[in-house]
Structures are given as structure tokens and as C-alpha cells.
Amino acid sequence: MTTIRENETEQESMKREFYHMIINGEKVKSSTGEVLKTYNPANGELIAEVAKASKEDAEKAFEAARNAFDKGKWKLFPVGKRAQVLNKIAAIMRNRFNELVELEILDTGKSLHAAQGQVTQAIEDFEFYAGAIVGHRGTVNNVPGQFHNYTEKEPVGVCAQIIPWNYPLMMAAWKIAPAIAVGCTVIVKPASLTPLTAIILGEICLEAGVPAGVVNVLPGSGSDVGNFLVEHPQVDKVAFTGSTPIGKDIMGKASQTLKRVTLELGGKSPSIVFEDADIDAAVDGSLFGIFYNSGQSCEARSRLYVHEDIYEEFMNKFVEKTKKLQLGNPFDKTTHMGAIIDQSQLDTIEGYVQSAKEDGADILAGGKVAKPEGYENGFWYEPTIISNVTQDMKVVRDEIFGPVVVVSKFKDEKEAIRLANDTDFGLGSAVWSKDGARATRVANQIQAGIVMVNCPFSAFPGTPFGGYKQSGFGRELCIETLDLYTETKSVLSYYGSRPLNPFGL
């Protein structure tokens, strides 16, 4: 890989690997010849060029998905056969595990351990839905008189699936697997910054036997082709993961044709550490809770509330360990934190830390752009702890989406719950306490879709993932996701021998 951008000659550019979009089972270039360039955030080098979809390409992808749904056989496949294909996708991904991990690291700058975990989960997601779909069925219902009623679960149709850059492969798997399991067809729009692994996943789907047109992958601009799909009157559903402002825009536009919508949006998740917590476990869990994936996680626990009696002990340990986190070569297994996705995100993080300083907060660790040796041209930020904050500060209210945590004290359970719920968001949350009754009581009162009790992990295939309030709605990664890709049809039939004559004529 050569160093990039302006200095690059056309010949150099031609040597790079080229990624096609996938429309109707074919790997194709853009109708306009336009390309997206994708860079390694760890060192700023160009990785690859990608066909950039135009509206004309988006229309072709839509037609392919529409035809495959309306006229194709995928939704008519016996469920066991669809399950077999999903398992085959997972098997091919397992065989290509190292390649997927490498590509994800190059495209996002994330650390090896993070990429390995996410690729593993993407694989397990297909396996989970291969099992789950077999048990997904309608109901038989009690009705009075000589009537019989049953329900069928029918696939909702053509789904536009719009993916963010922070977990490119895992988010694509969360969306494609349940949709195709029930018989839908999809057009996947990866984030412009990170399109590579979603394209490879599209190719793997074809190799595994998913018919042409069922999975289309359309790299391109969100405001252009993403918006086109959202507004398209014959797209039946939009499943979106991304920021809250774009989610609101999508919901407004999708309402014009009453499309089904699932929104997985931003967060500002609280972590509450009680005085009776295992302090070392809470320190380690809170480190992972914010600094995993360089804080670029929707459920990052970016607000930390610590009981006043243990505040000093907790903070001494938390600050000390934060300063030990290793940044640098993402492929090195001792690296804890990878890069920030791009310069614009780095600027956003810097802006928030600056605002905290101006508001009078204290920086206990980090607070600066980082320049790990050998990675000076990449985008890095130090793991940062901010204390002495008030609930009205920007740094406490807004999602920063970087390795920045704000910390404050609380006096009692009531205050902890009030502070935790004092946010527009409601995605993740964590409770640290050895008192099981208290942990349950607090978990029940937190307004969030996910509560982690004495645990730093938010989800595995099978556990519902999604938000309350402005973190969106709908749940992914679980059995009920299958319902979000289906319509329920109720069939009521009469089996009496006397004809019905309700008007009595």
C-alpha cells in the first residue's frame, strides 16, 4: 500500500484492489464510473477503491430486490432449506475468518481483539437465525362459534438496510441474517467510510446459494442513494443503524408511504457503581465499557456515576488503568485501543473535550490527540476521563462517539437512578453492585433497552438489542427481530354446516 491521496498517480490508483457493488447476483461497476476511496484510519493510507452507486444503480438494485421478492423462489424455499443456506454463509465466513478480520481492521482502524470478536459475532448471527427461523411460526387462536383462526408470518418484502461505520460487518450481519431468514430481499447500503466487509459478505451470500437479487450491496452516499431507498414508494421496510438526527430524518420520510421502520440510534449510556460493588471488577468493566472500539460504540458507557463512599478508591484505580491502555498497531494483540474513524470524528471529539475545559471540568486522563509511533498520519485520541461535570454540560448530554467518559458522584440509589435517566437517550446502561435485590430494583427503573449487571458485555446472538427514547425502536439480534421482518396475517374460516346470514335477509 502506498501513501495516499493528492500525490497519487492514476497508474498507482489502477493497481489497487477494486471492490464492485453487488446487484442481482452480479459484481458490477457504477453506471457513472464513480468510485469511493476507502482509507485506513490507523495510518491514513488508501486501501481500496469501491464502485460508488448512483441513483440509477440504486434503481437497478431496487428492481433486482423487488423481482426477487415478487417473482423469485427464495421466500417459497422450505424453511429448512433457507436455514441450510444461512449455515453455509456462516461456514464460508468461518473459513475466511482471518481475511474478514484483516479487512475490518484496515477499513476501520480497530484493534485486533475488537475485530476478532465482531467477526465471530457476525458468523454466530447467521447460525443463530438458521436455528431461530425453524421455530418462527404463527398461532392458532381461540374464537367463539364454528370458526377457526390461525396466523401466518409473511415476509414484509423489499428491505433497505442502512449500516454505520463503527461495526461494518457485524451490523450488516445483524440486518441481513434475520431478513433473508424469513424470506425478505435486501438492499444493503454500507457506510461510505467502511464498505469493504459488507461487499465480501454479499459475495459470500451468493457463494452459499442465496439466489440473485435477494442480497444486493450498494456502496454509495447516504444522502443520495440511502435517501433514494428511504423515499422509494415500493421499498417495504427500512432498517437503519446510525445517528439519531439521520434516524429522525428517515422516519419522517418513510412515513410518507408508511414503510416499516426499525431504528437503532445513538446513546449516552450510564454506568452506576454502588458502594457495595466489587470495585476491581467495576473498574475493569467500566474501562471496557467506554474504551472498547475506541469509544465508537452506540452503547458505550460514557457517563459514569460512582457512589461517594468509594469514589476516591474507584477513581484512583480507574485513572491508573486508563493511563496503561496501549494505542498503536491495530494488528498487535497487546493493543487495547485502535484509531478514530477519520479526521472529522477526531475534530468532533476534540471539540467536546475543549467545551468541557471551557465549562470548568477537570481532565483526569488523556484529553489530547494521540500520535502512536509509526502511526503519526492516522487519527488517534487518548483515552480520556473528565470529572467535575454538571448534568447540563454538552459533554454530559451529547453522544461524543469517542474514547471520552464523564464521571460524577452520587449519594444514594434514588439520586443514581435520577442521574442515569436524565438523558434523551436510552440504549445501554450498567449497574455494579453485589446486592442482587438492589441490582434488580435499579435495573427495573433504568429507562434503557439494555442493562448490564456486573458485566461489561451488552449482547450476544439471542439477546435483544435496541433502545428506549431517542435511541430508536425495534430490537435486533434476537427472536423478535424476525417479527420485525414479517407481517402477521390472520385467517378466519367458518366450518359450520348452516350458511351464515348476518343481515338475516
Ligand code: NAP
Ligand atoms: P450516520 O452518519 O447516521 O450514518 C449511518 C448510515 O446512514 C451511513 O450508511 C450513512 O451513509 C447513511 N446516511 C447518511 N445520511 C443519510 C440519509 N439522509 N438517508 C439515508 N441514509 C443516510 O451514522 P454513523 O456516523 O455512520 O454511525 C455512528 C452512529 O451510529 C452513532 O450515533 C451510533 O450511536 C450509531 N449506532 C447505533 C447502533 C445501535 O445499535 N443503536 C449501533 C451502531 C452505531 P454515508 O456513510 O454515506 O454517510
